Amino acid sequence: MDEELIRKVRDIVHESVLPLPDSFHSDDDLFHEGLESMALMQLILALERELHVTISPEDLGRENFSTLSGIARLVSRKSP
Amino acid sequence: MSRTLDVAVIGGGVSGVAAALAASGSSEARGVGLFEASSSLGGMGVRAQVNTICGLYLGDEQPRLANGGLCISFEKALRAGQKSDGLAKMGRVWVLKHEPAALGALLRSGLARRSREIDLYLNHQVKAVERCADGFRIQYSNDAGQLHTLDARALVDCTADAHLAPFLGVGRERHQADRLQRPAIICGIRGMKSGALTDRFLLTLAVDIAKSVRAGLLSPGLLGATFRQSPQPGLAFVSLDLDPLESWEPSDPVSVHKTLKEGESLIKELFGFLRDRYDAFAYLEEPLLPEVLGVRESFQWRGQYRLSGGDLMSNTSFSDEIAKASWPIELREKATGPSFEYFQDPCSGASIPVRSLRSAYFPSVFMAGRCLSATHRALGSVRVMGTGLATGQAAGAAAALVARDGPTAWESADGLAEQVRYDLKSLESMPPFPSS
Structure with missing residues (x-):
């Protein structure tokens, strides 16, 4: 797993939608931490903007969005 | 000659109803009056359609009620009366989760069972309060606009904005905050395909809305619309935090009305989008609009103690504890969504002292719900309905004691809190809410 990418995703989540405690692990559940649909919309836009990927509705699903590593995996699949 | 009540409770939201029930349940109550300016009980939980009760439970793996007393029968009756269980983890x-009309009906039935002890004044507005020999003289208008007066030995302010404070010549406070919390509009959705709101579909909607906003097809104000199924089949709710104008003032009716109207037009736009875009929403009915805006800010009384965010975060234990807060400090100030700060030990809840429910100026005036004495940050936690129910019942029980024995008999906060805890415990054996 690309640690660098996970770190970038973490920064985006932390800065644009949901402040994460230092103890938050890349496999911890973001929804459990309080991610809700309002934040999710902002997160998707931020990921597209910062990481130059296009996320489509088919990419959604809790398996992709519930953890930082899940998001990173999705982003790396989508990267050109 | 005015009639004299023991306790007058002003404001018929969940905290006001709990205050009236607890005041009437204590021994030798000689009369309790509950004044509500609108035609319905339940406050924000009914009139703004806030459809989830937060702060009822402690954050364990298994939910456990944070408070006893009336909260026990209230929770049981609300859950039992709904078509599907509203218990959910957020x-x-x-x-x-509750259906607003069901909440209103439950509160009404609780009061009806105590109709001999509690006089309910719906559509009655308190116009003035002054001190008198027996305690306080309340001037109020009925729905025909006629003025009447009543005396009460003790008062409980559950108006969310500390309405009684200026009448009594004392200031009300709103504590400094860099930004005010955003208000919300919450609307009912009817006419969608049943079972449409799956987790997956909700995620799809979130992406579609985000992308349509970016493409300029939807107003940016719709970013952040949050959908929730109601325990009532065929009903869901959409909640939208709003960005009011610069001049936003939550206590100004004109500002609130303007913001509500802006919210309504955003919701209508959203409904058009949903109808056009998804089969599940093709036959959507018109939105079920709320009577009032969901306002998260309020004015507070100056209490004998001002509860702080730090008290909650560090689970500070008070010897005069009368209720537990269990909701994290939730602040909705930014367009990127809410922030949550969880208590250090979320499983044991945080202590609320009786001093934060008692006026610093008048020992026979108590307050509950959103106008108790707390900092802006602490209100991010204690403003929720579950905690309002708990502070309401405690304020009502305390007011009844002070009405019966006089304020000097209950000068000590520890002594008062101990008796309030005892009285609330004994309320558990005669629950006002129906058990089946």
Whole structure:
């Protein structure tokens, strides 16, 4: 797993939608931490903007969005 | 000659109803009056359609009620009366989803069972309060606009904005905050395909809305619309935090009305989008608009103690504890969504002292719900309905004691809190809410 990418995703989540405690692990559940649909919309836009990927509705699903590593995996699949 | 009540409770939201019930349940109550300016009980939980009760449970793996007393029969009756169980986990914490009309009906039935002890004044507005020999003289208008007066030995202010404070010549406070919390409009959705709101579909909607906003097809104000199924089949709710104008003032009716109207037009736009875009929403009915805006800010009384965010975060234990807060400090100030700060030990809840429910100026005036004495940050936690129910019952029980024995008999906060805890415990054996 690309640690660098996970770190970038973490920064985006932390800065644009949901402040994460230092103890938050890349496999911890973001929804459990309080991610809700309002934040999710902002997160998707931020990921597209910062990481130059296009996320489509088919990419959604809790398996992709519930953890930082899940998001990173999705982003790396989508990267050109 | 005015009639004299023991306790007058002003404001018929969940905290006001709990205050009236607890005041009437204590021994030798000689009369309790509950004044509500609108035609319905339940406050924000009914009139703004806030459809989840937060702060009822402690954040365990298994939900456990944070408070006893009336909260026990209230929770049981609300859950039993709904078509499907409203218990749900949101993030790390448990909530109880409810259908607003069912909440209103439950509160009314609780009061009806105590109709001999509690006079309910719906559509009655308190116009003035002054001190008198027996305590306080309340001037109020009925729905025909006629003025009447009543005396009460003790008062409980559950108006969310500390309405009684200026009448009594004392200031009300709103504590400094860099930004005010955003208000919300919450609307009912009817006419969608049943079972449409799956987790997956909700995620799809979130992306579609985000992308349509970016493409300029939807107003940016719709970013952040949050959908939730109601325990009532065929009903869901959409909640939208709003960005009011610069001049936003939550206590100004004109500002609130303007913001509500802006919210309504955003919701209508959203409904058009949903109808056009999804089969599940093709036959959507017109939105079920709320009577009032969901306002998260309020004015507070100056209490004998001002509860702080730090008290909650560090689970500070008070010897005069009368209720437990269990909801994290939730602040909705930014367009990127809410922030949550969880208590150090979320499983044991945080202590609320009786001093934060008692006026610093008048020992026979108590307050509950959103106008108790707390900092802006602490209100991010204690403003929720579950905690309002708990502070309401405590304020009502305390007011009844002070009305019966006089304020000097209950000068000590520890002594008062101990008796309030005892009285609330004994309320558990005669629950006002129906058990089946």
